[in-house]
Amino acid sequence: MKKSWKYWVSSMQENDNKQRCGGEKLKRVYVNEKWCLGCHLCEYYCAFASSNEKDMARALKDIRISPRIRIEEMDGISFAVSCRHCSEPLCVKGCITGAMTKKDGVITIKKDKCIGCYTCILCCPYGAVSPSEDGAIQKCELCIKTNSGVPKCVEGCPNGAIVFEERGE
Amino acid sequence: MREGMFRNISGCAISGIISRSGKRFSGKLIIDSISVMHERSNGLGGGFTAYGIYPEYKDYYAFHIFYDHRMAKKECEEFLEEHFDIINLSKIPTTKIPEIKDEPLIWRYFVTPLPTKLTDSQLDEREFVAKCVFRINTGIDGAYIFSSGKNMGVFKAVGFPEDVGRFYRLEEYEGYSFTAHGRYPTNTPGWWGGAHPFALLDYSVVHNGEISSYDANRRAIEMYGYKCTLQTDTEVITYIIDYLHRKIGLTLKEICSVIAAPFWSTIEGKPQKEREELEYLRNVFDSKLITGPFSIIVGFEGGIMALNDRLKLRSMVVGEKDDMVYVASEEAAIRVIQNDLDKVWAPKGGEGVIVTLEERKV
Amino acid sequence: MAVDYIYPDYEIIRDYDRCIACRVCERQCANEAHEYLSDSKKMIADNAKCVNCHRCVSLCPTRALKIVKSDHTFKENANWTGKSIKEIYKQAGSGGVLLSSMGNPENYPVYFDKILLNASQVTNPSIDPLREPMETRVFLGAKPDRIERDEKGRLKKNLPPHIMLSMPIMFSAMSYGSISYNAHESLARAAAHLGILYNTGEGGLHEDLYKYGKHTIVQVASGRFGVHTTYLNSGAAIEIKMGQGAKPGIGGHLPGAKIVGDISKTRMIPEGSDAISPAPHHDIYSIEDLKQLVYSLKEATGYTKPVIVKIAAVHNVSAIASGIARSGADIIAIDGFRGGTGAAPTRIRDHVGLPIELALASVDKRLRDEGVRNNVSLVVGGSIRSSADVVKAVALGADCVYIGTAALIALGCHLCRSCQTGKCNWGIATQREDLVKRLNPNLGYKRLINLLTAWQHEIKEMMGGMGINSIESLKGNRLMLRGVGLNEKELEILGIKHAGE
């Protein structure tokens, strides 16, 4: 059965809450589905962020992007889904080579260790892990490898529908 | 060009002396004081106000009038005769000295309103007198009443203040308080009426500074029938004080809280009653707030008040010795007449120093 | 008929070297000007649909878009301009009144731009707002003309109801309906944060916004939409709208398409019905009638709130204002002919009314000449574009200004002047849910706060330059103003001197 958007969003929020209650103080990407316009800009900024190009037109012209954040659209509602950086990450647990690790609250992938078995892809309840062109998997790493400040998707969102912040209890 | 045809701004020196016990002393003292600050004037205007100098005529308004020509005198005297009972009239005695030139005709009249005229006007006596002064000053070409209070008088001219004092033989007058002004205008007025003090009824003002709220104040006060014909700060300040004190009935202390109102941040720190009162005054009399640098000495029947702008952008010092209180732009101007002071201090911005004769309350 | 085809005024220019076919422009244009051709994987555009709102331009991630003025032209004619010709085609085709929105765009003089401010040099020190207190607080309301004292001689608070503002700026009336809920919420929250007031406009007040009541002016217009006792008592002041600068002489018009859901509930009218306010208040045909309405509103609110009467600047505005100043009103708001609107007949918007600068100068003078200036405060609006305009308005004699268009621009409005279509791409002048959503009030209210904080700072700097440290001393201080390139008559009406004098 197709699940409604409410199920999706509330399950993500529950996950976020659990981590906060677990005392993890970490800035993360939160979703305000109320303000998401479904413009998909976040996806393009994400794809651009991992391209290592200086100009977006050069980076993304004539290609099909495969962003680490995706917009789900159902029942006339849209919202962004990206890695929740769970406190009990199934992907890390499932990874057979130890390529998936959690450091300072951020779940990252060591590309050289990943053998492309895709166990993590199957484990992630949010579909936040996906295959990449280089054979290893890819996922949102909060732009820590490419951008020191705010994740690019958040920076590019025109309506505050995704925010990068530390939330207290 | 004469005063009133353009806006004239000036820097200045001021000085004031009062005997709290009401003891009368000679005008020589104030001349000595103001002459110390010679550097602060440039010879383009000086003057004095003296209170308590006409005890024998104390119930009559003393009009000091400049006439440019005889026609003006004739016309003005006709007007005076129509509206007042003239008890005495004479030339104001002067001494010819080379430093003071181009003097107009200078006359003095002791008058009281004709009872019939006063009743017909349905005005109170002082308002009637003020109205007549405005009528003459704006309506009769070449006539200018520069002093109109009871038992007091203004003496002013184009020149350095000490010369003006000698010219008017001020040392021959005895009063319980005096104020003085030396002027440094940035324009050349060359008209005697434009010199300071400025006075209306018994209120006189000497002022040092240049206020930036001028036009806001002028347009506000002109709503109540005042005409700012000279376009000087002193004129508008005098009218504001006359309006708030005589017409509205605020106390001098309240007036300080209007024209040099404390900042909102200060008001907020006050106890509730006082805060509400200060807020009320600032709200109701908003356009009478005076901003920009000024230090003033206000003379009135029975006292003087010295006040600085809220930021204290102009210097002013107060000194006390026994029953005498001295105020001046510079301490030196006090020391020269009384070196042995009980107390000397510089009042804070917006903090009015009000000195009244002992037997009086204001 | 072919003659009705008009070549579009603006063209959408896409740099195909930069376009990555992300389709953001397509999704964001409510006018459906952009289209993705899936076979050629290319974007195309229909210029005729574009209203030049810059939504796509602002959001295009690769900066591939721009909108340019078309160089398509009629044969040059200084009299029959392309605009006149096109309007005739439109009317010959439709038979209807031309509608448009926002303020008068025509080339009439902007007096604010011909007035310069003073600053101190030598004889009078300027004041640095960073080092010295600099005050912008204002009170609006009638001022008593005498004092009263209690038996102990203390001053009695005989002050009629008034409002206190942290700076001489308020958000002007924009109704819920003509603008979106999110726009209203942004204004309300910003006003509360800044210590100023916003104005409900004539569409009533959404119940969720009652909590900002202390910062709300509730408006009563000729249509009386959404007016009830709770509404009147929920605000800090009540405004009677007699007229509006964009359309003096006619009432408000909100098309039925915008009357949906909460709007119909708030306005207390059925969904889908046009909300058309009568041109006059049918209970006000004269100044005595106005007085009655003023007092009935005061009665309804227990004499606790100041009443504002808002009028459009028209030819005899000073006589009208002088009448209002004697009608019991506490505040007069005057709206100049450049004031904005959600919808107005084009001819009226562009040809009726007066520049606010002249209206303000003559009203302020008239009220002073008649000695009734303290009976009322003066608020002016109708294209206040910057803090310099605010300073000039206050120096001409205003107590406070109203800003409407400037606030909307802060919220994203790009002045495409098509509010009347209800398809505002910026989520402001629309009720379409997907579009309303584009204005996130959490971001919007901060932008309004930023704007006015910046303006307040600039006002302080300009005041400091003049040696003035409190706004009261700027009010009506026309000596601080000089005209440039104005003729004798204009200077006389403005009550200012020419530069160099």
Ligand code: SF4
């Ligand atoms: S950029 Fe923001 S508004 Fe646009 S789709 Fe992504 S999350 Fe939604």
Ligand code: SF4
């Ligand atoms: S990839 Fe999925 S499972 Fe792993 S941390 Fe992120 S959201 Fe949780």
Ligand code: SF4
């Ligand atoms: S109407 Fe606005 S969004 Fe649509 S094409 Fe024109 S500028 Fe872009």
Ligand code: SF4
């Ligand atoms: S938004 Fe820009 S890049 Fe994306 S399709 Fe439109 S023009 Fe192309």
